[in-house]
Amino acid sequence: MSKTLQKASLFFLNSHVKTQALEITSAASKPKTIQAPNAIDKLFKAHWRDVCRILHKCYGSGPPEPEDVAQEAFSRIAQMRDLEQIADPKAYIIKIAMNITLKSIGHLCKTRDFIAQHTQLPEDQCDDVCPETILQGEQRIAAIQKGTEQLTEKQRDILMRARIKGQTYSEISSDTGWSVADICRQLNAAMAILERIDEQENNPNDQAFSSHVSPSNISTEPKS
Amino acid sequence: MIHTKRNSSGNGLNNSNRSRVEDNNDRCTNHEICENSEYQKASISSSPQDRAREWLTYLYSGHTTATKRDEFVVWLNSSDENKQAFTRSQKVWQTIGMTDSAVEWMQQHAAQQPATVPKAKPTRVLAKSLMALSAMAASVALLVFNGVFNTTTHLTLPQPQTAFTSPVGQNRHITLSDGSDITLAGNSSILVAITDNERRITLRKGSAYFDVSHDPSRVFSVTAQQTQVRVRGTAFEVKYSPNNSLKISVQRGLVDVADLPETAEQREQVLQLRPNEQLHTDIQGRFISPITVFQPETEFAWLKQRLIYDNVPLKNVIMDINRYVKKPVIILDNSINELPITASFTFEQIEPMLDGLASAYPITLTHEATRSVLTEE
Numbered sequence: 213m214s215k216t217l218q219k220a221s222l223f224f225l226n227s228h229v230k231t232q233a234l235e236i237t238s239a240a241s242k243p244k245t246i247q248a249p250n251a252i253d254k255l256f257k258a259h260w261r262d263v264c265r266i267l268h269k270c271y272g273s274g275p276p277e278p279e280d281v282a283q284e285a286f287s288r289i290a291q292m293r294d295l296e297q298i299a300d301p302k303a304y305i306i307k308i309a310m311n312i313t314l315k316s317i318g319h320l321c322k323t324r325d326f327i328a329q330h331t332q333l334p335e336d337q338c339d340d341v342c343p344e345t346i347l348q349g350e351q352r353i354a355a356i357q358k359g360t361e362q363l364t365e366k367q368r369d370i371l372m373r374a375r376i377k378g379q380t381y382s383e384i385s386s387d388t389g390w391s392v393a394d395i396c397r398q399l400n401a402a403m404a405i406l407e408r409i410d411e412q413e414n415n416p417n418d419q420a421f422s423s424h425v426s427p428s429n430i431s432t433e434p435k436s
Numbered sequence: 437m438i439h440t441k442r443n444s445s446g447n448g449l450n451n452s453n454r455s456r457v458e459d460n461n462d463r464c465t466n467h468e469i470c471e472n473s474e475y476q477k478a479s480i481s482s483s484p485q486d487r488a489r490e491w492l493t494y495l496y497s498g499h500t501t502a503t504k505r506d507e508f509v510v511w512l513n514s515s516d517e518n519k520q521a522f523t524r525s526q527k528v529w530q531t532i533g534m535t536d537s538a539v540e541w542m543q544q545h546a547a548q549q550p551a552t553v554p555k556a557k558p559t560r561v562l563a564k565s566l567m568a569l570s571a572m573a574a575s576v577a578l579l580v581f582n583g584v585f586n587t588t589t590h591l592t593l594p595q596p597q598t599a600f601t602s603p604v605g606q607n608r609h610i611t612l613s614d615g616s617d618i619t620l621a622g623n624s625s626i627l628v629a630i631t632d633n634e635r636r637i638t639l640r641k642g643s644a645y646f647d648v649s650h651d652p653s654r655v656f657s658v659t660a661q662q663t664q665v666r667v668r669g670t671a672f673e674v675k676y677s678p679n680n681s682l683k684i685s686v687q688r689g690l691v692d693v694a695d696l697p698e699t700a701e702q703r704e705q706v707l708q709l710r711p712n713e714q715l716h717t718d719i720q721g722r723f724i725s726p727i728t729v730f731q732p733e734t735e736f737a738w739l740k741q742r743l744i745y746d747n748v749p750l751k752n753v754i755m756d757i758n759r760y761v762k763k764p765v766i767i768l769d770n771s772i773n774e775l776p777i778t779a780s781f782t783f784e785q786i787e788p789m790l791d792g793l794a795s796a797y798p799i800t801l802t803h804e805a806t807r808s809v810l811t812e813e
Contacts, residue, residue, distance in 0.1 A: 253804070269546035275641055275661075276680060283766055290768050303539040310542065311533060316680050318662060318698065318720055319498045327495065330509050331523065352527065353534045360537035372541040375532045380498025396493065403489050406528050 252290045259302045260286070263309060270377055271313050285309035310376060317378040355413035359406035367402040370395050487511065488521035492529055502702075597627040602642070605760050606783070607738070615649035616656065619739055621675075622759035642759060643675035645739055648689075659696070662721030666692045672709075673736065678751050680719040685735050686711055695721035741783045750775040750799075754810070761786055761808075769812040772799050 260282065267278035274280070285308040289301065298304050314320055360368060373379045373387070381392045390398075482490075491508050494500065512518055532538060602608035602620035610618045613630055620626065624642020629635075632654075637646070639660040648656045650669025658665045658674050663682050665674055670689025677683050684693050686709045693715055695705040707723060709715055712732055716725035737744040738756070745753055751773040754765050760783045767773055775797060781789040790808060794801040798813040 266546040269549040356531045357535040
């Protein structure tokens with residue numbers, strides 16, 4: 213096989229592979245792309261450069277390279293059934309691209325694997341963002357969005373650096389000048405606020421949780 | 437709450453000053469607090485949800501230890517209430533990434549970062565020295581990186597590194613000062629540091645073939661992600677594959693492949709490869725395939741300006757092709773990613789090969805202004 217291939221100027225094994233290839237593609241029963249090519253093409257032309265720029269600024273030049281990540285994100289959105297459901301396609305693409313990038317950060321991968329292993333949740337349910345999960349979890353997303361708007365500027369910055377940029381405490385400290393202890397405290401306070409609002413929005417009758425994260429409990433400034 | 441230590445910095449200091457005070461007086465991290473007695477007392481009164489949140493942020497802090505992770509597992513499995521609380525925190529953590537706030541923060545953050553593209557100067561000096569500047573920038577970035585993240589207990593002077601990059605469309609041959617030869621595939625990049633004691637290469641992207649001159653006194657190492665390949669005199673290739681995995685293929689001699697530990701307490705795993713043996717590792721350095729035998733004529737055909745595939749997934753073929761075409765080729769249907777391709781062509785034949793793909797396989801090729809798109813037929 214290889215010797216033949218080396219000598220061939222341009223060579224395909226049509227008849228052999230065609231059958232095999234058809235088996236593969238028919239076996240893959242994933243939803244077929246039904247987007248109008250023009251819609252995807254318009255999205256691509258309108259947002260490609262800016263998405264790449266944002267990824268580059270937030271995560272550096274890779275690997276994975278921002279262009280590869282953006283391509284994967286556009287590819288995923290192109291396979292969605294109902295593009296019309298998305299109010300802000302660019303934000304959607306950025307969310308998907310962000311998640312793809314985070315899957316390449318070593319310490320996050322290890323943490324995700326570890327948590328998935330011990331909570332017996334599938335890994336992709338632990339920390340995955342895909343078009344389907346975004347649409348399915350609208351109520352929770354709205355609650356967390358509301359929660360993030362109630363955070364202080366500092367809390368939001370630390371939360372996003374840890375969760376969205378995938379930075380360790382040391383990296384956040386190095387970038388901002390805030391102490392590791394302060395970062396730890398602010399991040400826990402921010403999460404407490406989000407959990408409280410999530411609980412209120414999704415289970416308003418359960419007061420037990422709310423009482424544990426009363427405002428006095430989530431104070432972020434050191435008490436004298 | 438987790439924080440049992442308090443300082444008295446509420447005295448009108450601005451944020452940065454306050455941070456410094458805290459840095460000096462209040463170095464309590466989750467990890468450290470977990471080990472002191474004050475925390476033990478505090479944790480008795482804290483709710484499962486508080487503890488769940490503390491564990492979650494601790495696990496994502498980037499500063500965990502095996503001991504504390506074991507403690508987490510014990511805590512998690514001690515009651516269903518703990519498991520439910522942790523799942524709740526985890527869901528909130530996950531959902532943050534789906535909010536518009538996250539996107540807004542990314543956009544703001546990107547706007548605050550300094551521009552990475554230098555302003556054009558009206559002289560030709562900049563253009564002439566662009567390569568030198570690139571190498572210097574890479575070296576400076578590496579020095580800064582080492583300075584910030586090096587946590588060893590003794591002072592180590594970072595060695596200057598030189599960056600080599602190949603353009604899209606062609607291989608690049610480099611001979612190092614020790615006599616070793618390196619061939620970079622198109623659109624690939626390495627950093628090189630050669631001293632009296634070691635020869636250290638970092639593969640930043642793409643693929644590289646190394647023909648290493650024998651030198652028993654200096655190990656020749658190639659690092660990519662969390663994988664390190666160590667030899668003293670041999671020939672082998674290290675290549676980035678889809679999903680950030682790596683492929684190491686040995687042509688001559690013996691090669692040690694190491695799964696680099698991320699923390700001092702972890703042990704390094706090492707596998708030895710012989711000629712014509714191949715191994716795949718993932719982004720974390722884990723060995724994700726058994727050692728397999730490969731055809732060197734096929735694997736190293738790219739050194740002779742040819743690409744040969746024998747039942748290779750389409751996504752791997754396209755990843756290679758994109759090192760040699762100006763207009764990137766994109767697969768828009770995941771269903772054809774794994775399509776097995778058998779083909780042989782030179783770099784100059786990539787365009788007709790793509791047209792041939794469309795007629796030989798159940799796929800459609802569409803040429804757009806900035807890219808070529810492959811979709812399921």
